[in-house]
Amino acid sequence: MSAAGHVPSLGPTEAQLTGRPDPASRRSGWSGYLLLLPGGLWLLLFFVVPTVTLMATSLYDPAGSLQTGYAMTGHWQNYVEALGDYAPQFVRSLVYALLATVACIVLGFPLAYAIAFKAGRWKNLMLVAVIAPFFTSFLVRTLSWQYILGDNEALVGFLRSIHVLAPDGYLLATPFAVVTGLTYNFLPFMVLPLYASLEKLDPRLIEAGADLYASPVTTFRTVTLPLAMPGLVAGTLLTFIPSAGDYINSELLGNPRTRMIGNEIQDLFGAGDYPTAASLSVTLMAAIVVLVFVYVRRAGTEELL
Amino acid sequence: MSGVAWRGRAWLGDHLVLLLGLLVLLYMFLPIFVVVLMSFNDQSSRNSYTFDGFTLANWTDICAPYQLCESLGTSLQIGLLATVLATLLGTLMAFAMVRHRFRGRSSANLFIFLPMATPEIVLGSSLLALFVNAGLAGVLGFWTIFVAHVLFCLSFVVVTVKARLAGLDPRLEQAAADLYANEWQTFWRVSFPLVFPGILAAALLSFSLSFDDFIITNLNAGQEVTFPMFVWGAAQRGIPPQINVIGTVMFLVAMTVVLVGELSRRRRAAR
Numbered sequence: 394m395s396a397a398g399h400v401p402s403l404g405p406t407e408a409q410l411t412g413r414p415d416p417a418s419r420r421s422g423w424s425g426y427l428l429l430l431p432g433g434l435w436l437l438l439f440f441v442v443p444t445v446t447l448m449a450t451s452l453y454d455p456a457g458s459l460q461t462g463y464a465m466t467g468h469w470q471n472y473v474e475a476l477g478d479y480a481p482q483f484v485r486s487l488v489y490a491l492l493a494t495v496a497c498i499v500l501g502f503p504l505a506y507a508i509a510f511k512a513g514r515w516k517n518l519m520l521v522a523v524i525a526p527f528f529t530s531f532l533v534r535t536l537s538w539q540y541i542l543g544d545n546e547a548l549v550g551f552l553r554s555i556h557v558l559a560p561d562g563y564l565l566a567t568p569f570a571v572v573t574g575l576t577y578n579f580l581p582f583m584v585l586p587l588y589a590s591l592e593k594l595d596p597r598l599i600e601a602g603a604d605l606y607a608s609p610v611t612t613f614r615t616v617t618l619p620l621a622m623p624g625l626v627a628g629t630l631l632t633f634i635p636s637a638g639d640y641i642n643s644e645l646l647g648n649p650r651t652r653m654i655g656n657e658i659q660d661l662f663g664a665g666d667y668p669t670a671a672s673l674s675v676t677l678m679a680a681i682v683v684l685v686f687v688y689v690r691r692a693g694t695e696e697l698l
Numbered sequence: 699m700s701g702v703a704w705r706g707r708a709w710l711g712d713h714l715v716l717l718l719g720l721l722v723l724l725y726m727f728l729p730i731f732v733v734v735l736m737s738f739n740d741q742s743s744r745n746s747y748t749f750d751g752f753t754l755a756n757w758t759d760i761c762a763p764y765q766l767c768e769s770l771g772t773s774l775q776i777g778l779l780a781t782v783l784a785t786l787l788g789t790l791m792a793f794a795m796v797r798h799r800f801r802g803r804s805s806a807n808l809f810i811f812l813p814m815a816t817p818e819i820v821l822g823s824s825l826l827a828l829f830v831n832a833g834l835a836g837v838l839g840f841w842t843i844f845v846a847h848v849l850f851c852l853s854f855v856v857v858t859v860k861a862r863l864a865g866l867d868p869r870l871e872q873a874a875a876d877l878y879a880n881e882w883q884t885f886w887r888v889s890f891p892l893v894f895p896g897i898l899a900a901a902l903l904s905f906s907l908s909f910d911d912f913i914i915t916n917l918n919a920g921q922e923v924t925f926p927m928f929v930w931g932a933a934q935r936g937i938p939p940q941i942n943v944i945g946t947v948m949f950l951v952a953m954t955v956v957l958v959g960e961l962s963r964r965r966r967a968a969r
Contacts, residue, residue, distance in 0.1 A: 425798030432787035439849045443824035450827040500722045507719025526726050528952030531910050532929040533945035537732035540747045638817025655819045674823040
């Protein structure tokens with residue numbers, strides 16, 4: 394007790410050290426629950442209950458309709474049919490999301506690194522620049538890629554002239570355009586967590602690597618990358634998950650052969666085939682949960698979850 | 699090797715990452731340039747997205763495309779209402795998570811995090827399944843969009859306010875208590891002013907998330923049309939240049955908010 398005034402800033406453990414409750418433990422019991430109650434109820438009613446409802450809907454008899462109602466028949470066949478009919482769209486979604494995530498890492502790492510270590514007094518400005526495009530409508534920005542990648546515009550003309558594209562080659566309405574759009578839309582979600590991790594990294598550790606005769610590549614591999622791992626993992630999840638479920642880029646920049654699973658779910662709901670749509674949605678969620686767990690396990694960052 | 703070339707290479711080696719980073723930023727800004735350019739487009743054909751000439755007509759006649767301004771109004775209303783409720787509920791939750799100790803805190807944390815980790819299409823279809831099963835298929839519209847927006851904004855508010863709260867020294871509140879402030883006074887005179895920037899940031903984030911949402915909204919909107927839904931519909935028929943005016947205005951408004959915030963922060967820091 395007498396040491397109370399001398400204990401430096403130790404955060405929550407102060408309470409254990411001094412026996413004097415700090416505000417974090419002062420109010421225990423019901424008052425915390427009371428503050429959580431309204432928001433918690435909203436989450437329960439509009440997140441947990443709907444998820445259960447979605448799972449139930451995925452087992453309805455597909456013979457029903459919105460007008461006549463659906464019968465709950467435990468129709469597991471929905472899943473068999475959904476996976477059989479829509480396997481290409483599933484694979485495509487995961488492949489596009491993976492490609493976009495890799496592209497986000499390749500583009501996002503130098504940017505985050507530059508902001509953390511090279512920007513100097515321009516750091517804040519560059520950070521604002523990363524989130525600035527966010528504030529214009531997602532759809533309007535995605536539509537502007539239709540112009541940038543358009544058949545008669547400068548980019549395609551240039552690529553044709555240097556023979557990267559065939560004389561009648563094009564970019565719009567290709568898988569390339571879809572992945573470009575996904576990469577563009579979710580890049581800030583990679584840059585920001587990466588920056589947050591790199592910013593905490595002491596640049597002297599990188600200097601120490603050089604002092605000990607490590608090549609820049611070795612220093613990067615053994616010092617920078619492991620310390621940036623939490624940001625890299627968070628960024629990967631934040632880009633992969635929304636990319637896998639997206640259908641805007643595929644619809645606006647792709648063609649009928651680039652349809653992703655989101656396109657199908659949206660269209661099936663629109664057409665009133667709720668059981669099939671729900672089973673696709675549940676399958677997508679399950680696939681993502683499994684992939685995320687495997688990935689986080691392998692990356693050795695379980696504490697993030 | 700001459701000194702100049704050597705120095706040039708050394709400079710390049712030192713600044714290579716910065717140059718790469720600036721190139722990536724250019725990639726991120728490219729669409730913004732296009733949006734601004736296209737807002738002045740004197741469009742000759744609705745079927746092709748090309749720059750046909752300069753005009754100010756789109757800026758003076760924003761509401762010309764059918765339903766554009768109505769949809770903007772709807773989005774603003776939903777955005778404001780959802781922001782108010784999500785910020786209120788989320789701030790309470792953040793205080794509970796940081797300043798209170800109770801059983802099940804880590805599961806509460808996971809529970810709040812989950813909606814952010816769920817793809818929008820899954821969140822949207824779950825809500826639609828709920829509404830339809832509850833016999834509400836006929837009332838899909840303004841209020842179902844509102845419910846959905848509060849839901850996905852909530853987690854972002856909790857995370858943002860929590861980050862601000864966790865960075866505050868709890869001894870400031872202790873000091874207030876030591877100086878005989880009661881809990882109510884401590885909250886309003888000490889905690890709230892210190893957390894306020896976090897709450898403001900959370901509210902701005904909520905508004906922009908709500909204003910911009912398409913996938914969840916599209917599933918739960920019924921006959922209601924929000925601005926992103928208007929853009930989506932327009933994109934199928936040919937894009938009216940006015941949506942680029944709105945895009946440019948959104949960008950300018952957001953930049954103004956960021957600038958004012960940064961300036962007031964600097965002024966406070968200088969004092």
